Amino acid sequence: MASSPIWASRTKTRGMVLDLIRGARTISRVELVAATGLTAPTISEVVRELMVDGLVVEAGRGASTGGKPPTLVQLNPPARYSVGVQLERNLCVIVIVDxxxxxxxxxxxSGVASMPPERGLPLVAGQVNGMLETAAVERHKVLGVGLVSYGPQDRRAGALLTPQPTGEWLGYPVADRLAELLGLPVLLDNDAAAAAIGEYWMGAVDPRSTYGCIYMATGIGGGVVVAGEVYRGSSSNSVEIGHVSVDVNGDECTCGNLGCLENYAGPAALVRQALTTPGLGQRLALDPSGDDFLSEFARLAAAANAGDPAARGLIERSARYLGYAAVTMTTLFDLDTVVLAGPSFAVAGSIYQSVIQEEVDRRTFARQAHPVRVVPSVSGSDAAAIGGAVLVLQSELTLGRGRGPDGGAAPSSAGEAAVGTEV
Structure with a gap:
């Protein structure tokens, strides 16, 4: 049953106040009134509710402006937890965040994605259960699991729409199945979108910023965040920068497009290029028949960082292509920041950051109006997994999906997190 308009208004107000407290670290009720435009009694009631639920605690006194020093409030980090699971072609990363x-x-x-889902997902569930137990996290405080992976995907149905790495994953209800195994709500989302929103939650970007994220693991993805919200498009498969054509006469990609960026600048493409570069593949002991492109790319990046001219040439060429992609993103969305996230940037970030910044400075359409910064992710190689956990926190706590009018879980669509805990 849908929530009433009155309840929807309450939850949005509650979410807005909680997000302001989160972003400010510590803040007074007076400052919350000024920031929201709400009345002092409304702010007092919302803060009281948040404190009763254990989400917010008092944090001493602020500086006096002539009268009684104001009481400060802040988040109570151990009040709730969420889990982030990054399911990559070659790697699975699981994190728990407060x-x-x-x-x-x-x-x-490694290895989960090469298994059929009926084998891989129970392995993931077992790892999550073991981590929660080892970390002594009370299960009723866990809001849910953010399962992030590459696209395309049907976020509402909680299913991947790609036969990669094997055909058994195509259309498989990964979110529902993992939720069944864990007894926790599971939200499926795009890894690049997750990495992008993670930067906002961790306070790495201005909350008013419009910024983009280029995410590079085995492949290349993208995300854009506007005022703290991920740009979704019509099916939540937006800003797939890795599948923008950079050569209209290029080879056909697995996605069906021609000349996709990923096939020129992605880690798998660079490993293949290294294998055909005289002497380089042998020097780096690359495996011509292997499919662990993350590990092979890390060797290539390490050689580039150490000054190997052939390896550095390949990385710089990849970075130049990604610079063109960053210019495209900034032109389409008028971005002020581009974040580089994911394990592949983590091992070769300095080269990529320098070259991409150079291209953005030189080619961005609005460069005379404002600068565009190219920065590394604060979450490094774990950006997608941390972002997946953050998406659950955001969905349940700041977007008003955490508690219905009767105090129970608010309704949600299949594949989206629905909390069984009062928030």
Whole structure:
């Protein structure tokens, strides 16, 4: 049953106030009144509710402006937790974060995506259960799991719409199945979108900023955030920068397009290029028959960082292509910041950052109106997994989906997190 308009208004107000407290670290009720335009009694009631629910605590006194010093409030990080699961072609990363988005546990392992889902997902669930137990996280405080992966995907149905890495994953209800295994709500989302929103939650960008994220693991993805909200498009498969054509006469991509950026600048493409570069593949001991492109790319990046001219040439060529992609993103969305996130940027970030910044400075359409910064992610190689956990926090706590008018879980669509805990 849908929530009433009155309840929807209450939850949005509650979410707005909680997000302001999160972003400010510590803040007074007077400052919340000024920031929201709400009345002092309304702010007092909302803060009281948040404190009763344990989400907010008092944090001492602020500086006096002539009268009684104001009482400050802040988030109570151990009040709630969420789990982020990044399912990559070659790697699975799992993190647990608290209400402030701080990572309290992490693990990673390979091979899940090469298994059929009926084998891979129980392995993921077992790891999550073990981590929660080891970290002594009370299960009723866990809001849910953010499962992030590459696209395309049907976010509402909680299913991947790609046969990669094997045909068994195409259309498989990964979110519902993992939720069944864990007994926790699971939200499926795009890894690049997750990495992008993670930057906002962690306080790495101005809350009013319009910024983009280029995410690079085995492939290349993108995300755009406007005033703290991910730009979704019509099916939540937006800003797939890796599948923008950079050569109209190029080879056909697995996505059906021609000359996709990913096939020229992505880690898998660079490993293949290295194998055909005389002497380079042998020097780096690259495996011509291997499919662990993340590990192979890390070797290539390490050689580039160490000054190997052939390896550096390949990385710089990739960075130049990504610079063109960044210019496209900034021109389409008028961005002020481009964040570089994901494990592949983590191992070769300095080269990419320098070259991409150079291209953005030289070619961006609005460069005379404002600068565009190219910066590394604050979450490094775990940006997508942390972002997945953050998407659950945002969905349940700041977008008003956490509690219905009767105090129970608010309704949600299939594949989206629905909380069984009162928030």
């Amino acid at each position: 209400l402030a988005g701080r990572q309290i546990a992490r693990t990673s392992f």
